Amino acid sequence: MHQYFLLNKPYDMLSQFIGGQGRMLGELDYDFPEGTHPIGRLDNHSEGLLILTTNKKVTKLLFQSKVPHRRTYLVRVYREVSAETLGKLRTGVTIRIKGNVDYVTTPCEVELVKEPENLFPGGYQYHEGIPHSWLRITLTEGKYHQIRKMTRVVGHPCQRLIRTSIEGLELGSLLPGEMKEIEEEAFFEKLGIAYSGSQ
Structure with missing residues (x-):
């Protein structure tokens, strides 16, 4: 068993x-x-x-x-994320993947969320005074470091990444x-x- x-x-x-x-x-x-x-x-x-x-x-x-599976993440990123940027992330952005190839990400679910309550401590070191946003991102694909690359390419480097569900x-x-x-x-x-x- x-x-x-x-x-x-x-x-x-x-x-x-x-x-x-x-x-x-x-x-x-x-x-x-x-x-x-x-x-x-x-x-x-x-x-x-x-x-x-x-x-x-x-x-x-x-x-x-053949059936993709959904994975959801809570992501803290630098700076406040605009509605326009949310739209870009949702529809797909170009990232660099293995083989030094440009790849357009598959449409995904992205929404701004409030800072999670009772969030367990993490190992990230960041200054609380710097503007930031929390996102909930649900993907059905998983390229290497995909979320980190996606948020960085739109100008919001990832500060903390927590997978909450599969x-x-x-x-x-x-x-x-x-x-x-x-x-x-x-x-x-x-x-x-x-x-x-x-x-």
Whole structure:
């Protein structure tokens, strides 16, 4: 029987168990079952929801499926974001991707939000007196550092990036470094993937 976990990945931690330089998932105070691995990644300066599982098929089901999956992020950026800039982000902006190629991002959901209440501390260092905005961005694609590149190209460099959900799987009240296990059937249901009982 495979196991499935939701982790609030802390700031300044790599989304891997071995082979990196810096803090890694194996340093968390949890006895992971053999074969546990992360699904997708968050860079070390990003925080929030990370899926861990012993089921190697999940990566293929999520990332090679014809049906894109939604990922939502809370993003703090420098300066106040105008309605015009929100429109640009929503319809698509040109970023540089692997191979030094220009790429126009797929239309996505972007909205201004109030600063989250009871937001757990992060590792970012910024001056509170500098104007900033909080955005909620929902993507169905995930190019390398995509959100950071998107906000930078429109003149609003990212200060903090927190993934809050992947489809119906939500970060909820998990604190940084905390993890919870989720039953297999519920896991696939919340991801919107057909569950056969023998995934």
